[in-house]
Amino acid sequence: MSNHDTYSSHYDFKQVETKWQQKWELSSAYQVGEDTDKEKYYVLEMFPYPSGRIHMGHVRNYSIGDVVARYKRMRGFNVLHPMGWDAFGLPAENAAQKHNTHPAKWTYENIDYMRAQLKQLGLSYDWQREFATCDPDYYRWEQKIFIEMYQRGLVYQRVTTVNWCENCQTVLANEQVIDGACWRCDDQVEPRNMNGWFFKITDYTDELLNDLQSLNGWPEKVVTMQNNWIGKSTGLTCDFKIDGSEEAISIFTTRPDTIFGVTFMSLAPEHPLLATLTEGTGKEKEVAGFIDDILREKQRQSVQEEPEKRGMFTGRYCINPFNGDKIPIYVANFVLMEYGTGAVMAVPAHDQRDFEFARAYDLTIKPVVIPEGETFDPEFMHEASTVPGKLIDSGQFSELDSIDAQGKIIDFAREQGFGAPLTTYRLRDWGISRQRYWGAPIPMIHCDNCGVVPVPFEQLPVLLPEDITTSTDECRPLHQRPDFVNTICPACRKEARRETDTMDTFVESSWYFARFACPDSDETPLERDRSDYWLPVDQYIGGVEHAILHLLYSRFFTKVLRDLGYLSIAEPFTNLLTQGMVIKDGAKMSKSKGNVVDPDQLISQYGADTVRLFSLFAAPPERDLEWNVQGVEGASRFLNRVYRLVREFYGSNVDGTAYSSSDDTALLRKLHQTIKKVTYDIEDDFHFNTAISAVMELFNTMSSSLGSAAGKGASTETVSETIRNLLLLLYPMVPHFSSELWEMMDFPETPEEQLWPIHDDEKAREELLTIVLQVNGKVRSRIEVSADSQDQVLQDLAMADEKVNRFIEGKTVKKVIVVKKKLVNIVV
RNA sequence: GCGAGAGUGGCGGAAUUGGUAGACGCGCUGGUCUUAGGAACCAGUAUCAUCGAUGUGUGGGUUCGAGUCCCUCCUCUCGCACCA
Numbered sequence: 039m040s041n042h043d044t045y046s047s048h049y050d051f052k053q054v055e056t057k058w059q060q061k062w063e064l065s066s067a068y069q070v071g072e073d074t075d076k077e078k079y080y081v082l083e084m085f086p087y088p089s090g091r092i093h094m095g096h097v098r099n100y101s102i103g104d105v106v107a108r109y110k111r112m113r114g115f116n117v118l119h120p121m122g123w124d125a126f127g128l129p130a131e132n133a134a135q136k137h138n139t140h141p142a143k144w145t146y147e148n149i150d151y152m153r154a155q156l157k158q159l160g161l162s163y164d165w166q167r168e169f170a171t172c173d174p175d176y177y178r179w180e181q182k183i184f185i186e187m188y189q190r191g192l193v194y195q196r197v198t199t200v201n202w203c204e205n206c207q208t209v210l211a212n213e214q215v216i217d218g219a220c221w222r223c224d225d226q227v228e229p230r231n232m233n234g235w236f237f238k239i240t241d242y243t244d245e246l247l248n249d250l251q252s253l254n255g256w257p258e259k260v261v262t263m264q265n266n267w268i269g270k271s272t273g274l275t276c277d278f279k280i281d282g283s284e285e286a287i288s289i290f291t292t293r294p295d296t297i298f299g300v301t302f303m304s305l306a307p308e309h310p311l312l313a314t315l316t317e318g319t320g321k322e323k324e325v326a327g328f329i330d331d332i333l334r335e336k337q338r339q340s341v342q343e344e345p346e347k348r349g350m351f352t353g354r355y356c357i358n359p360f361n362g363d364k365i366p367i368y369v370a371n372f373v374l375m376e377y378g379t380g381a382v383m384a385v386p387a388h389d390q391r392d393f394e395f396a397r398a399y400d401l402t403i404k405p406v407v408i409p410e411g412e413t414f415d416p417e418f419m420h421e422a423s424t425v426p427g428k429l430i431d432s433g434q435f436s437e438l439d440s441i442d443a444q445g446k447i448i449d450f451a452r453e454q455g456f457g458a459p460l461t462t463y464r465l466r467d468w469g470i471s472r473q474r475y476w477g478a479p480i481p482m483i484h485c486d487n488c489g490v491v492p493v494p495f496e497q498l499p500v501l502l503p504e505d506i507t508t509s510t511d512e513c514r515p516l517h518q519r520p521d522f523v524n525t526i527c528p529a530c531r532k533e534a535r536r537e538t539d540t541m542d543t544f545v546e547s548s549w550y551f552a553r554f555a556c557p558d559s560d561e562t563p564l565e566r567d568r569s570d571y572w573l574p575v576d577q578y579i580g581g582v583e584h585a586i587l588h589l590l591y592s593r594f595f596t597k598v599l600r601d602l603g604y605l606s607i608a609e610p611f612t613n614l615l616t617q618g619m620v621i622k623d624g625a626k627m628s629k630s631k632g633n634v635v636d637p638d639q640l641i642s643q644y645g646a647d648t649v650r651l652f653s654l655f656a657a658p659p660e661r662d663l664e665w666n667v668q669g670v671e672g673a674s675r676f677l678n679r680v681y682r683l684v685r686e687f688y689g690s691n692v693d694g695t696a697y698s699s700s701d702d703t704a705l706l707r708k709l710h711q712t713i714k715k716v717t718y719d720i721e722d723d724f725h726f727n728t729a730i731s732a733v734m735e736l737f738n739t740m741s742s743s744l745g746s747a748a749g750k751g752a753s754t755e756t757v758s759e760t761i762r763n764l765l766l767l768l769y770p771m772v773p774h775f776s777s778e779l780w781e782m783m784d785f786p787e788t789p790e791e792q793l794w795p796i797h798d799d800e801k802a803r804e805e806l807l808t809i810v811l812q813v814n815g816k817v818r819s820r821i822e823v824s825a826d827s828q829d830q831v832l833q834d835l836a837m838a839d840e841k842v843n844r845f846i847e848g849k850t851v852k853k854v855i856v857v858k859k860k861l862v863n864i865v866v
Numbered sequence: 867g868c869g870a871g872a873g874u875g876g877c878g879g880a881a882u883u884g885g886u887a888g889a890c891g892c893g894c895u896g897g898u899c900u901u902a903g904g905a906a907c908c909a910g911u912a913u914c915a916u917c918g919a920u921g922u923g924u925g926g927g928u929u930c931g932a933g934u935c936c937c938u939c940c941u942c943u944c945g946c947a948c949c950a
Contacts, residue, residue, distance in 0.1 A: 048905095258870080258871095259870065259871075259944080259945075262869075262870065262945080262946095263870095263944095263945060263946080266869080266945075266946055267946085269946095269949065271949070271950090273950085289950080290949095290950065291950060292949090292950065293950080304950090345948090347948085370948095371948090372948045372950095373948085373950080374948075374949070374950085376949090377949045377950075378949070378950060379950095381950090382950045383950080384950090385950090389950070390867090390948090391948055391950075392950085394948095462949080462950095464949065582944085582945095585945085586945095652891095655878095655879095655890085655891070656878060656879080656891085656892095657878070657879070658879085661879090662943095663878090664877085664878060664879095666877080666878065666892070668877095668891095668892055668893070669877095669878070669891070669892055671892085672891050672892055673891085675891095675906095676891085678906095679906095682906090718882080722882080727878095727879070727880085727890085727891095728879095728880065728881095728889085728890080730890080730891090731879090731880075731889065731890035731891070732889090732890080733890095734889095734890055734891075735889075735890070738890090808886075809886095810885075810886045812885085812886090812930085812931075814930075814931085815885095815929090815930060815931040815932095816931090817886060820886075852930085853930060854930090855885095855930055855931080857885055857931095860885050860886085861885055861886075861931090863885080863930055863931065864930090865930045865931095
């Protein structure tokens with residue numbers, strides 16, 4: 039019985055995929071260690087939250103990553119490709135309440151299920167390195183890093199107005215508030231004053247900003263988003279003395295050149311000077327009422343709508359230090375306390391918001407920057423002018439160009455002592471306190487004698503109490519656990535209380551990629567030599583929805599870990615691929631829309647390789663992928679066609695059959711062209727869709743070559759060679775399938791032990807080319823010529839062409855353009 | 867409003883530098899085999915028409931030649947959004 043007979047007549051993906059997955063599992067095929075003989079390559083996909091089961095977005099993300107991993111291995115790299123679980127978070131608590139279980143139990147059960155799902159997809163992870171962020175062995179190191187950050191002054195506590203989500207019963211960071219709503223549950227966020235822990239990410243603002251320039255392997259879009267988020271602006275801060283008082287109002291402006299055009303002052307309703315300012319004006323009550331009013335309005339409205347500009351005169355004036363002008367002070371609803379100084383010098387002639395306000399309250403508009411060839415009459419202006427020009431009415435700065443004037447005005451303010459250059463940022467410190475149970479405890483102790491004291495390293499981890507029962511309306515679960523809260527102060531040995539806040543789960547995901555270098559290390563969070571070998575991540579892959587939150591925090595942590603001596607790198611991810619969403623019927627998959635596709639069901643119906651192939655084929659990775667069942671069937675059909683052809687070829691035993699040598703070279707040529715194209719598509723941009731279509735073309739060519747009668751078609755040898763290479767090209771995308779057919783063909787070893795094929799330019803070269811013949815730029819005919827034809831020959835052939843002649847007859851040929859290997863264009 | 871990106875057959879999408887528009891796949895049409903086919907295989911498939919003409923959101927421009935470059939406008943997606 040020949041080997042061939044043991045293979046079924048149709049491709050049995052279930053049996054084949056199980057077989058290879060078992061082999062990989064038993065041989066720990068993708069386990070790696072540091073190997074200084076080989077160049078390392080670290081490919082990482084954003085690890086999932088263990089919500090219960092994987093979704094199609096994961097399937098796509100991890101399929102892309104797996105192709106990269108398998109491809110790079112074939113290129114001789116020592117590839118690190120790990121997987122883990124972003125396992126802390128609120129859904130576990132909610133689910134635990136709902137199903138009357140424990141968050142840990144729920145989480146670890148989900149992980150078990152999802153791990154099995156990932157294994158069914160045949161993803162080539164080094165499972166030895168797997169961890170979940172809720173493992174005490176992980177978060178103990180996070181607690182250590184926290185304390186070291188605290189000791190370095192990068193952690194502090196303060197009371198602030200925080201974003202409170204009533205639904206989640208917790209605080210959110212600025213980055214986690216989207217359009218005034220919670221990023222997770224979409225509930226409206228409300229302000230609340232609370233004590234909380236902060237990471238001093240603003241210490242790293244400049245570095246986070248400047249290093250963006252080095253991220254050439256990131257999509258420009260993501261870099262821009264981070265740039266905007268950090269929001270650097272430079273300008274002047276300047277004091278306006280309050281008339282009849284020793285106090286002054288500090289303003290910040292990016293347009294110091296317009297400072298002679300200031301006609302009033304606007305304060306944010308929360309501005310601290312307001313209370314004293316109105317004293318004795320007789321307007322105290324009126325102003326206070328107005329402030330209450332706009333603060334309440336601000337809370338109510340969604341961030342979407344921009345309210346009408348409203349304000350009220352405070353009854354006081356201040357003095358413009360540049361020209362001594364006495365200008366009225368207003369409270370205004372559009373001034374933000376969070377930005378700059380909470381006070382704005384209003385220049386209605388050159389700022390649209392100030393302009394609208396001035397029109398509404400009939401305030402003076404004074405133009406001071408006049409663009410070339412224009413004049414402004416304040417009475418007839420219908421919008422502010424924000425373009426540069428020449429200064430007027432600006433004291434000694436009049437006649438200057440407005441751009442040049444900016445620096446001179448700042449210098450003057452500094453010399454006179456009432457102002458200074460200032461750079462402001464939009465980025466705030468990162469509030470990491472969460473009033474929840476299922477998170478890493480913040481390892482701090484509050485002592486009445488000693489104040490805040492870090493938990494000593496040897497006492498780490500501060501474990502979450504396990505026997506917790508979370509009930510629906512329970513807030514701050516740890517707070518209500520005396521056995522957790524009550525402790526001894528490490529400094530004075532007196533009774534003290536543990537911190538009961540847990541850390542934002544984004545803290546875990548900010549350094550997990552580094553821990554993958556040494557997940558088993560029980561001495562230290564990161565071993566320097568191992569992280570130096572593996573980091574940075576060469577290719578990071580995930581959804582664009584993390585463009586700010588996770589990626590910014592990870593960059594921050596990388597720099598902190600470097601400064602703590604754990605890492606040598608400044609940036610964590612050299613190359614970033616942000617893959618598009620998986621959509622169906624033009625919309626994002628969601629339960630409410632009822633268009634969710636279940637990966638389990640797909641895999642059992644079509645097999646992992648088909649699902650992988652389709653998700654790689656249907657669109658390039660950075661674009662949204664429209665899920666289409668018929669497309670999946672197309673992918674399945676393709677694999678079956680290849681299977682049948684290979685099986686028949688192997689069984690036909692056609693050695694010695696006569697063949698056509700021209701067909702033989704043609705197939706070989708196509709093969710080498712395909713190797714070239716597939717390699718280029720993967721290397722250049724991970725454009726697997728076009729790579730797959732090239733392999734399909736190769737298969738079609740081979741298939742028609744094989745079907746020919748004796749004396750035609752390619753030789754057995756060439757077909758075998760083509761199959762061999764085709765399986766190698768396909769291997770990273772459909773590894774089970776390729777491995778199986780490889781074995782069927784009796785090729786030595788397995789595809790993954792082979793090197794990626796290299797094309798031969800000589801063999802890929804076309805002998806005959808189709809040259810397009812144009813008349814006046816329109817295609818009129820085509821001719822076949824040998825590839826080395828000279829220009830003159832081409833031109834002669836073109837002029838002699840019958841179809842061409844129909845179009846040039848009776849006309850004068852003005853010009854002939856010959857483009858090598860492409861076309862001849864005759865202009866008449 | 868500001869910023870970025872994108873508009874190509876019935877559909878998903880191709881088209882390295884300006885040089886054959888629609889690769890590859892889906893769908894559809896016809897055929898072969900078949901008791902049957904929603905399997906497989908073969909042929910066809912941008913549109914309109916007889917030569918031929920027209921076609922990459924709109925209108926213009928540059929060029930021998932434009933999906934690709936420039937300008938105008940329209941639409942969509944994403945991000946930011948009273949940031950002084």
